[in-house]
Amino acid sequence: MSNLLANAGVPAFKCPPGTKMHLLDLGTLTVDEGWLMRGANSSSLSNKNPENKQRDLVVLAALIEHPQAGLILYETGCAEDLEVKWGAPITDLFPRTQYKECNRLPDAIKATGNDIKDVKAIIIGHLHLDHAGGLEHFLDSGVPIYVHEEEFKHACWAVATKADFGVYVYHYMDLERLNWKTFPDSTLDLFQGITLHHSPGHTPGLCIMQVNLEKDGTFIWTTDQFHIKENYELAEPHGWLARDHNAWIRSLGMIQRLQRLFNATLIFGHDKEVADELTKVKKYME
Numbered sequence: 227m228s229n230l231l232a233n234a235g236v237p238a239f240k241c242p243p244g245t246k247m248h249l250l251d252l253g254t255l256t257v258d259e260g261w262l263m264r265g266a267n268s269s270s271l272s273n274k275n276p277e278n279k280q281r282d283l284v285v286l287a288a289l290i291e292h293p294q295a296g297l298i299l300y301e302t303g304c305a306e307d308l309e310v311k312w313g314a315p316i317t318d319l320f321p322r323t324q325y326k327e328c329n330r331l332p333d334a335i336k337a338t339g340n341d342i343k344d345v346k347a348i349i350i351g352h353l354h355l356d357h358a359g360g361l362e363h364f365l366d367s368g369v370p371i372y373v374h375e376e377e378f379k380h381a382c383w384a385v386a387t388k389a390d391f392g393v394y395v396y397h398y399m400d401l402e403r404l405n406w407k408t409f410p411d412s413t414l415d416l417f418q419g420i421t422l423h424h425s426p427g428h429t430p431g432l433c434i435m436q437v438n439l440e441k442d443g444t445f446i447w448t449t450d451q452f453h454i455k456e457n458y459e460l461a462e463p464h465g466w467l468a469r470d471h472n473a474w475i476r477s478l479g480m481i482q483r484l485q486r487l488f489n490a491t492l493i494f495g496h497d498k499e500v501a502d503e504l505t506k507v508k509k510y511m512e
């Protein structure tokens with residue numbers, strides 16, 4: 227099926243020749259597995275005090291060199307200064323345990339041979355603090371930030387009323403100095419070969435990104451619809467980070483169908499092993 231589609235001659239189907247896609251490693255957070263998988267670390271009659279297993283989560287972003295659209299960034303990682311921008315208790319619950327110079331967003335982009343100043347478009351999968359914090363680098367830059375309308379509205383509400391404060395925070399929800407561009411579509415072909423799919427559940431406006439590459443095939447960046455591969459492969463819902471369970475299940479089905487249709491490789495929001503496997507094989511995808 228994927229071969230049929232690839233050769234079908236649909237103009238917008240594949241990224242133009244010469245497109246390169248990089249995975250950016252923006253550091254590591256270490257968290258209790260109870261956040262990530264339903265029932266993980268929970269006590270029981272036979273095991274009243276189970277070990278509280280923790281998990282290392284890579285903070286990821288995608289940088290795409292697109293011959294037509296220029297440099298595109300999918301998600302931006304955390305703020306530089308977490309002590310100030312997050313503070314306690316967030317830094318205690320979601321501590322950043324690895325953050326070297328090479329993990330800073332400008333340095334990670336530089337390592338690909340590009341400059342953060344040349345980013346032409348930003349796509350935000352969802353506006354949680356470990357995905358949108360890096361927007362601080364784009365204040366007053368005029369760079370358009372594409373995000374689903376439902377996500378933008380929800381983030382404003384969640385921060386302003388503190389209804390879901392902690393996963394959304396103030397510092398990057400700047401209404402004056404950032405150039406927000408929202409869209410209401412359930413599927414949006416934003417640039418040639420790059421399609422966003424609305425996947426509500428973890429958050430109301432979360433969008434995954436499908437990238438169809440000429441040589442390496444289709445990739446789906448799931449952001450935190452799936453934090454780790456178990457969320458997808460075992461259909462294991464999130465733990466304390468779950469929000470709308472039924473919507474999440476429907477989005478899971480949509481992504482399973484998409485994966486099958488395009489024979490896609492999935493890149494999960496924070497799965498270190500999956501990201502390492504991909505970057506071990508190739509410096510970038512094309």
Ligand SMILES: [Zn+2]
Pocket residue numbers: 354356357450495496
């Ligand atoms: Zn996350």
